[in-house]
Amino acid sequence: MKQFKLGRRALRDLQDIWEYLSNDSFDAADRVLEDFHRAFNPTRGDAWNSRKRPDLTPRAVLFWPVHAYLIIYTDSKPLRIARIVHGRRHVKKLLKNGLDSPPSRFQPAPAQPAPE
Numbered sequence: 001m002k003q004f005k006l007g008r009r010a011l012r013d014l015q016d017i018w019e020y021l022s023n024d025s026f027d028a029a030d031r032v033l034e035d036f037h038r039a040f041n042p043t044r045g046d047a048w049n050s051r052k053r054p055d056l057t058p059r060a061v062l063f064w065p066v067h068a069y070l071i072i073y074t075d076s077k078p079l080r081i082a083r084i085v086h087g088r089r090h091v092k093k094l095l096k097n098g099l100d101s102p103p104s105r106f107q108p109a110p111a112q113p114a115p116e
Helices: 008-022 026-040 091-096
Strands: 004-006 062-066 069-074 079-086
Touching: 004 008, 008 026, 008 079, 026 062, 026 069, 026 079, 079 091
Parallel strands: 004 079
Antiparallel strands: 062 069, 069 079
């Protein structure tokens, strides 16, 4: 039974993580994504041992580390995974823009006029 729902940004985060890691190794990228999916469907009673981070956001979200990444989610039924970000990113700044807003590097460039 699926115990979680991936938000659109979390899905994009997973795609970005896989693409970045696959530059070095497809196998490593696959293993990390498998680890995330195992983390999303915990089988242990102590799983999802996470905490709030008021130093990063006043939002009602929880943080749980997996590898060097932070899973940011809401405690709901099912759990809603909002973002998955590398712990070295400026998490506070990312969350200030909203949980579902794309980072600036993924915003499309303005349309260029067609060459004549």
